[in-house]
Amino acid sequence: MIADPQGMRKVTGDEMHALDQRAISEYGIPSLLLMENAGRGVADLVEEIASRGGFKTRPSMLVFSGKGNNGGDGLVAARHLWNRGYRVQICLFCDSDKLKRDPAVNFGIVSKMGIPAAVIRPGGVSAAGGADFGKADILIDALFGVGLHAPLKGIFYEAVHAMNDSGGKIVAVDVPSGLNSDTGQVMGTAVKADLTATLAVPKKGLYLGEGPKYSGEIRVVDIGWPRQLLESSRRRGLVQKPRTSQR
Secondary structure (H helix, E strand, C coil): CECCHHHCCCECHHHHHHHHHHHHHCCCCCHHHHHHHHHHHHHHHHHHHHHHCCCCCCCEEEEEECCCHHHHHHHHHHHHHHHCCCEEEEEECCCHHHCCHHHHHHHHHHHHHCCCEEECCCCCCCCHHHCCHHHCCEEEEECCCCCCCCCCCHHHHHHHHHHHCCCCEEEEECCCCCECCCCCCECCCCCCCCEEEEECCCEHHHCCCCHHHHHCEEEEECCCCCHHHHHHCCCCCCCCCCCCCCC
C-alpha cells in the first residue's frame, strides 16, 4: 500500500487497461487473481477508515457494485470485510445473470456465503431492497472504474447522490464514479469520496480538473503487477491502447 502516490507516474484509462492486459497475457497472472488482490487491498483500506473513524460501534458497510470489473473488486472487498466480522450489504446495479467472467465468479461466492445483496432497479435506489443509505457508516463506491466517458444518468445518477447525501464515509474503488479518469471532469455528477483506493498506479484524473475535490485522500493498492511492468509504465512508448479492456 502506498500512502503518498505523488511521485508515481499517473496513467490514463487506456494505459491502465493496457498494463492490466500485459500482466495477464505476458506474465500469465490470472485476471481473477488481480481482482482478488484489488478487492483485498480495498478491504484493508476500508478497515483502516473503520479503525480511525471514531465510530461508537463496529461500523456497518454498504457496497455499491456495478456490473464490470470495478464492481467485481467491490464484491471481493465485501467478502473480506464480511469475513472480518463487519456488517456488510451489497447493492448490485444489474441483474446477477448479467454479470460475466470474474465479477460473476465473485458474486457466486458472496451469494453462497450469505452476504445480503439487493439488485437495484430504476426508481429503487431510495429503497435499495432494505439497505438504508442513511444508516450505513461506510459506503464503498464500486460502480465504475476507469474509462467512463458519458454522463451518469438514471439509477447511477441517483446512486451517486444517495452516497453523497448519506453522511457516511465513502471509499471509492480506483476512481470516484462519475469522475473522468483522464481529465478529472465530472460527468454529470460524481461521488465525493473521503478516500480513493486507486489500483496499481494513480490515475491522471484524480489530480486534474475537479479530481482533487472529489477524490479525497488517495492511496495506491498493490494488485500484484510484476515490478518490471510497473517500471516499464514509467518509460514512454511502452504503453499501448489494448484491443480488449480488462478493468
